[in-house]
Amino acid sequence: MRILADQNMPLVESFFSDIGEVIRFDGRNLRPEELSDADILLTRSVTKVNEALLAKAKQLKFVGTATIGIDHIDTQLLASSGIAFSSAPGCNAIAVAEYVISAIMAYAQESGTSLQGKTIAIVGVGNIGKCLAAKIGALGLKVLLCDPLRYQDGSLDSHIELDDALKAADFVSFHVPLVKNGEHKTIHLLNEARIASLKPGMVLINASRGDVIDNQALLRALEGGQALELVLDVWENEPNILQSLLPYVRFATVHIAGHTLEGKARGTQMLYEAVCNTLNLKPQKTITDFLPKPSVTACKLQDTANENDLLNLVHLVYDVRRDDGIMRANLTSQGFDALRKAYPVRREFSTIELNDDSPISDKLYQLGFSKCSS
Numbered sequence: 001m002r003i004l005a006d007q008n009m010p011l012v013e014s015f016f017s018d019i020g021e022v023i024r025f026d027g028r029n030l031r032p033e034e035l036s037d038a039d040i041l042l043t044r045s046v047t048k049v050n051e052a053l054l055a056k057a058k059q060l061k062f063v064g065t066a067t068i069g070i071d072h073i074d075t076q077l078l079a080s081s082g083i084a085f086s087s088a089p090g091c092n093a094i095a096v097a098e099y100v101i102s103a104i105m106a107y108a109q110e111s112g113t114s115l116q117g118k119t120i121a122i123v124g125v126g127n128i129g130k131c132l133a134a135k136i137g138a139l140g141l142k143v144l145l146c147d148p149l150r151y152q153d154g155s156l157d158s159h160i161e162l163d164d165a166l167k168a169a170d171f172v173s174f175h176v177p178l179v180k181n182g183e184h185k186t187i188h189l190l191n192e193a194r195i196a197s198l199k200p201g202m203v204l205i206n207a208s209r210g211d212v213i214d215n216q217a218l219l220r221a222l223e224g225g226q227a228l229e230l231v232l233d234v235w236e237n238e239p240n241i242l243q244s245l246l247p248y249v250r251f252a253t254v255h256i257a258g259h260t261l262e263g264k265a266r267g268t269q270m271l272y273e274a275v276c277n278t279l280n281l282k283p284q285k286t287i288t289d290f291l292p293k294p295s296v297t298a299c300k301l302q303d304t305a306n307e308n309d310l311l312n313l314v315h316l317v318y319d320v321r322r323d324d325g326i327m328r329a330n331l332t333s334q335g336f337d338a339l340r341k342a343y344p345v346r347r348e349f350s351t352i353e354l355n356d357d358s359p360i361s362d363k364l365y366q367l368g369f370s371k372c373s374s
């Protein structure tokens, strides 16, 4: 069994070496000939799986992407070709939610803004949006949910129209899939007219897909003096992004919101389970067999702990400004993809255990920190 796997996918050898020979490829430059004798193809988001790529595949049984987004995969083609397919729904939802939390707290700290009573609109309330909504109340933010599809199918009790959310909220965070056609298309969901309608000074966060915001229209608005705060993890036309946006962005990162060690490893595990299912094998391994122990695993909170300590703990685990600094310092010399490949280790809040008897313990648990096991 020949298993082709993206070079940026962790733990493939650990999970798959009992199933077949693992051959690594460069995700942006995979050639159709490389698939001629492949049985399994494991990608991340940068490989377009389409008719041209599969032209020479003769024995492909399974295609998997260790990501949540599937806009790079022609799923209809796979179905009509009898090739099993799996993505990794929710694998990095916690990582993206923690990215947004870190960014909002860093913004509040830098601007001297109190978050108490401020409003966040979450656009797209699937795995990530729900995860974020469950956590963000710990910061005192009021949550508005915008997801017409989930409201229509009855899985959401409340829904605010996007145009109303954009005028009302203090923070707007996008968590929609990239959909290019149809009634609920999301390409340029935030178009020129909607950008013009944004509440002045609003904090706009995009960790979904770059094409959800018209980047050129955004740049024109900013150059024209529109007052906006921006947190951008995703960009139109990655890896060749519109660099002239950068000076206007408070926190800019190279599409790494989902890149915790746990988030990426969960993606690989989910594909391992899907391949086992396709091949009628019993899965034997989980990420806990392979993930390294974090360097900090517990903190002791005193009864004097306060909101400042909450901020410090969040940023002890993950401060988005580390990644913003890396992007600004190295984008021109190293390029977008190289920075993604060399992404430093990042762990999730849950890797830290905290005692339950401090004034901020419950809020930190809500954000995702763990309770002391002893």
Ligand SMILES: NC(=O)c1ccc[n+]([C@@H]2O[C@H](COP(=O)([O-])OP(=O)(O)OC[C@H]3O[C@@H](n4cnc5c(N)ncnc54)[C@H](O)[C@@H]3O)[C@@H](O)[C@H]2O)c1
Binding pocket: 068, 069, 070, 089, 090, 092, 093, 096, 123, 124, 125, 126, 127, 128, 129, 146, 147, 148, 149, 150, 175, 176, 177, 178, 179, 184, 185, 186, 189, 207, 208, 209, 233, 234, 255, 256, 257, 258, 259
């Ligand atoms: N930056 C990153 O590193 C990163 C990581 C993971 C996922 N993502 C992106 O985030 C997206 C969302 O992830 P998810 O796990 O929450 O997906 P999901 O499929 O669980 O949820 C997406 C939600 O968006 C809703 N939606 C669709 N069209 C909408 C519209 N026009 N307006 C409002 N809501 C709409 C859907 O009804 C659904 O509830 C992914 O598709 C992916 O592109 C980015």
Ligand SMILES: O=C(O)[C@H](O)[C@H](O)COP(=O)(O)O
Binding pocket: 008, 043, 044, 045, 046, 066, 067, 068, 069, 070, 092, 255, 258, 259
């Ligand atoms: O959709 C996703 O899951 C994310 O966008 C994913 O984290 C993208 O990362 P990549 O596959 O490009 O490493």
